[in-house]
Amino acid sequence: MSSFDYHAPVSLPEVVELLQSYGSDAHLMAGGTLMMLMLKNGLMQPAHIVSLRHIRDLEGIRPTTNGGLEIRALATHRQAEMSEDVRAYCPALAETFARVATIRIRNQGTVGGNLAHADPAQDPPAMFLALGAEVAVTGPEGDRTISIDDLFIDYLETSLRDAEVITAVRLPPLHPGTQATYLKFVPRTADDYATVSIAAVLRLGAANTCEDLRIGLGSLGPVPLRGRSVEDALRGQELTPARIREAAALVRSDVDPLADGRGSVRYKREMAFVWTERVIQGLVVGATDRRSRPHESRTAHSETRYDPMVGEVRLEGGDPIVVRRQMTSSRSTNTVVGKRTPPSGGVMYVTGRAVFGIDFELPGMLRGKIVRSTVPHARIVAIDTADATSLPGVMAVITGRDSPHGLTGARLKDEPIFAGDRVRYVGEPVCAIAAVDERTAAAAAQLVRIEYEDLIPVFEASEALGRTAPLLHENLGSYTFRPYDCHPVPGTNIASHIKIRKGDVTAGFRAADVIVEETYRTQATHAMYIEPHASVAQWDASGKVSIWTNTQAPFIVRSGVATALGIPVSRVRVIPLLVGGGFGGKAQLKLEGVCALLARAAGRPVGIRLDRAEEFTGTSVSPPFTIRIKTGARNDGTFLACEADLVIDNGAYSEAVDGVCWEATIGAAGPYSIPHQKIDGRLVYTNKLPTGPLRGFGWPQITWALEQNVDAIAVRLGIDPLEIRLRNAFEEDGSISSTGALMHAVGLKASLRAAADAIGWSSRERRPNHGFGIAALTKLSVPFIPSSSIIKINEDGRVQLISGATDIGQGSNLTMAQIAAEEIGVELDQIDVVVADTDTAPYDGGAISSRLTFFLGNAVRAAAADARSQLLATAAEMLEVASDDLDVHGGRASVIGVPDRSLAFREIVLYSHMRGGGPIIGRGSYVDRDVVPMDPQTGQSSRAATDFTYGAQAVEIEVDPRTGQVTILRVVSAHDCGFAINPLAVEGQIEGGLSMGLGFALMEEVLSEDGRVLNPSMGEYKIPTIADMPPLTSIIVEGFPHPDGPFGAKGVGEASIIGIAAAIGNALSDATGRRFTELPLSPERVLTVINGVQLDAVADP
Amino acid sequence: MSEHHLRFSLNGVEREAKVPADRSLVELLRDDLGLTGTKEGCGIGVCGACSVLIDGQLLSGCLIPAVYVDGHEITTIEGLAPDVDHLTALQEAFIRHGGFQCGACTPGQIIAATALLEEYPHPNAVEIKQWMMGNLCRCTGYYKIIDSILAAAGTDSWGRVGEG
Secondary structure: OOOOEEEOOOOHHHHHHHHHHHHHHEEEEOOOHHHHHHHHOOOOOOOEEEEOOOOHHHOOEEEOOOOOEEEEOOOEHHHHHHOHHHHHHOHHHHHHHHOOOOHHHHHHOEHHHHHHHOOOOOOHHHHHHHHOOEEEEEEOOEEEEEEHHHHEEEOOEEOOOOOOEEEEEEEOOOOOOEEEEEEEEOOOOOOOOOOEEEEEEEEEOHHHEEEEEEEEEEOOOOOOEEOHHHHHHHOOOEOOHHHHHHHHOOHHHHOOOOOEOOEOHHHHHHHHHHHHHHHHHHHHHOOOOHHHOHHHOOOHHHHHHOOOOOOOOOOOOOOOOEEEEEEOOOOOOOOOOOOOOOOHHHHHHHOOOOOEHHHOOOOOOEEEEEEEOOOOOEEEEEEEOHHHHHOOOEEEEEEHHHOOOOOEOOOOOOEOOOOOOEEOOOOOEEEEEEEOOHHHHHHHHHHOEEEEEEOOOOOOHHHHOOOOOOOOOOOHHHOOOOOOOOOOEOOOOEEEEEEEEEOOHHHHHHHOOEEEEEEEEOOOOOOOOOOOOEEEEEEOOOOOEEEEEOOOOHHHHHHHHHHHHOOOHHHEEEEEOEOOOOOOOOOOOOOHHHHHHHHHHHOOOEEEEOOHHHHHHHOOEOOOEEEEEEEEEOOOOOEEEEEEEEEEEEEOOOOOHHHHHHHHHHHOOOOEOOOEEEEEEEEEEOOOOOEOOOOOOOHHHHHHHHHHHHHHHHHHHOOOHHHHHHHHEOOOOOOEOOOOOEOOOOOHHHHHHHHHHHHOHHHOOOOOOEEEEEEEEEEEOOOOOOEEEEEEEOOOOOEEEEEOOOOOOOOHHHHHHHHHHHHHOOOHHHEEEEEOOOOOOOOOOOOOOOOHHHHHHHHHHHHHHHHHHHHHHHHHHHHOOOHHHEEEEOOEEEEOOEEEEEEEHHHHHHHHHHOOOOOOEEEEEEOOOOOOOOOOOOOOOOOOOOOEEEEEEEEEEEEOOOOOOEEEEEEEEEEEEEOOOOHHHHHHHHHHHHHHHHHHHHOOOOOEEOOEEOOOOOOOOOOOOHHHOOOEEEEEEEOOOOOOOHHHOOOOOOHHHHOHHHHHHHHHHHHHOOOOOEOOOOHHHHHHHHHOOOHHHOOOO | OOEEEEEEEEOOEEEEEEEEOOOEHHHHHHHHOOOOOOOOOOOOOOOOOOEEEEOOEEEEOOOOEHHHHOOOEEEOHHHOOOOOOOOOHHHHHHHHOOOOOOOOOHHHHHHHHHHHHHHOOOOOHHHHHHHHOOOOOOOOOOHHHHHHHHHHHOEOOOOOEOOO
């Protein structure tokens, strides 16, 4: 924000006087919502802000004597929405206010401020235009009124003169029989700005003659507009459906929309037509009379918000929002695991006492700011930091030139902390500043001048594969990498090439009766955790650095910092702070290395927290995929051959996406037995933001392609999509995977049947524009990443479970406590879980890859068994019995059959301390001892990974053939998790993954152009809101326990994001007869596929 | 930059603060007063992590200029329960029903739900969805947030009392 003085006058004349004296240096502020946004993003830099907040005269809403209405400028949207006077004047006006943003914004934003801002995407202006409002203003020359038609003159510009203030909006009396409506088309999320909005005020005479019609249009031009062509064409006419359509089509020439994430110019123009027609039609037939809808009439509150035309909330009559089922085959004798258990440590979260990464500070801490590359590909010629260094308050400035040059990465180590002589993406760290506070650091960052010599960039993976493409990493051949699951190709832009070769794919296709081939594409998405990245570093006198950070994987950070700085891991201590959402996005080194270098240079602790915009330019996104997939089958539906070519856009550095490439390539054949396979996954560098891990790790992308291809075969062969899956799916035991492994305990068919039953697959009805879709899913946990745990029994008898694995919300602490309690035989509340730092915790690979329940769970179980056996051995010595004669009950070790011969844990531990073997410390690890590396040429291995999950998802959808909007009517998500150690937490994983999956399928996309992110905010990158969630049936499928899992458990953290996009794609295909190959399924994209590319030729319903 | 002396009530305690004109309320709370329960997630009033109550009204801490709270009553997540042994019904319900996972959005969710139940003590699921639409959560998929609010209100999905 720029520097300004704040003035809070108490009368209008004072306001006018202040505005006059400061002229263009001053700006008014009413509620402050829009002004704060403008100030924050630098769009406005006034020297003086004059607040209207204390002008009591500007408050209130009242009917006027002529039957109209006056809304004073400081009335909030919420006051207008709830006002009986507004409702009595025109219910649609109240509804318009109710559609403004969210309740917090409506509580703050004012009617006058909204008008003065002149944003064409706001809701009330369109309605005011339709109602024929007048705007009352006061100024140096006294009071005057401006017709609303004359108020807006350009984008964010009004016809207000210098030092004029809006005092009220006056609405004329409405003729009896006037009907009005406001339609806000928000197909992405319920809280989005309108793609288009239409306000209409209609007076009908006898025989449906249009006596008067006024139309206001939002989001359809640089200013809120009137639909004059439509009005003129219909005034005086009988409103027949044909005439309304003909006239509504004229709106296309009234509008002048801008393209954005909500749609192209053409799409918005078309939507203006569709919704204008529907709105007028609705007014004529009274279809928008909300009072006739029983479920809305309960309170004024629900009446004002539910809009069935927009489909904002779809709570079908009688449909519960969520049904949760658990299919259990046998009763277990367990007493702690398997029970729905809420977290015991929940109090700190619900009272605001939990300390997350963004909340952590050290005394004397400086704040850091990263200066990032503004060009996608260039040599750095010079960096001038002189001005930044001399700014008062700046304590250190560092660049790549004075930093160590160690390269980091999960497998392929290709990424420096700072660009050295060369930048490879917009946003790459070039320099960093530590200063006394964030604003000083940010100001200094503005003073750094970097001279670049541009290199030719490449933004598309397909182009980066070309012979003439610029090489991003000439030294690829000298980088270190993990050969198990990464195979770089030096001399190319291929960071990894993974191959599966199995059988004879040519012969397989020759023998096939039907072959289906298609190319599918997916987009870049962001993890969009609510808490941004934050880290703090501090060095001690011995040359050791401590780093507090909100990471999913402390040991990955430790090795990353050590490698980058060229110091031993023992010189790096990583202290994990609470993580406010990770989803893969906080698993790699991000701020930690920069903080460490700044702290060393400044000699003081340094902390950096990213703001949301920097989250989009300085972290990582999921990799876009282009997948050509070809499947061959016999007439009976048996799959014979699969050929797939995956081209994965890596961005500038690999982070962990080399692992994504490996998993997605393995996954391309799906959970199906296919004898002949040829699959190539290539990970390709481009000059874009590095891609990184994100929940699903390549499986949602590959599943989007392969599960639609499965449906395409089913359609070609006339076989039911469920049936063809059941015919080819892995059996419970004995199927061979794409990598040649013998599969066990596969609950896939059970999941498919459960999902199909719950959605009503066999009795599904056929209606136009309505469809059902199903998709199978599987995923593996990445191998060769161990977990370990230590369990101490304390002197008070409590059990302390220590690991280095962070609970990032998935509930791992509780799950581990349940496992330990069950194994030792104590109550859950006797366990204390400690997430320790990397100095004290035993090694853990991190909260990634759905791995903790399986890997750490096994480690904890082993540690618990070890502690228990030490405990019982000591007790046996004390009681002079054999260990085998002892059991644990109620926190005591007792002689079996002789309950009064028992010892409290406390007594045993004290004895052990004084006279036994010392402290009781159990240890346990889980290591993939029996995993066999895949052959690099064929991808074959008897056991490429250990932990697999299975599931199936099904949806029922509706598609609007004129807008392309997809409405999810119901979702079923069924998951074989082996055994649910905490069903409450498993449900949470299913439900949370589903919402991310819906975002991936329908709305989420990091848009970029020439390597620059176009939508770096939560206002433009939309994630599902609570109002976007469809009715859900979630099913935990048990009965297929993993032979090596703790109590049979398998990982389930990523499962429900995987199949949902494919299920929706299949349902859309079912509804329309078309195949949808690109994500996200935005309304415009769907409409384009339904109609071909010619939007102008939209078919009538 | 002008400086402003503010007096306000924060979680029932009278407080004073001196702030520059460009301070936002969330900065005042977190950076100046050390109340880090209120989070800043997006900085533009979209995510709801900074939800606070001012005179009982639900507002975004990131969009409220700190100067605006002069003379007003602020309630943050830290002020809902008198102590950790006496949680509000909503706080209890969010724990019992899985209403949070990572917990970063949770203070905002609970503040928003507190305002909801103040205005509509027995909401149905549609009303909950409409009111809570501005509080984003990336972990739960929201279903268990709805469960939690219904449980705290003692209502079922249709807003019927005593049947939830």
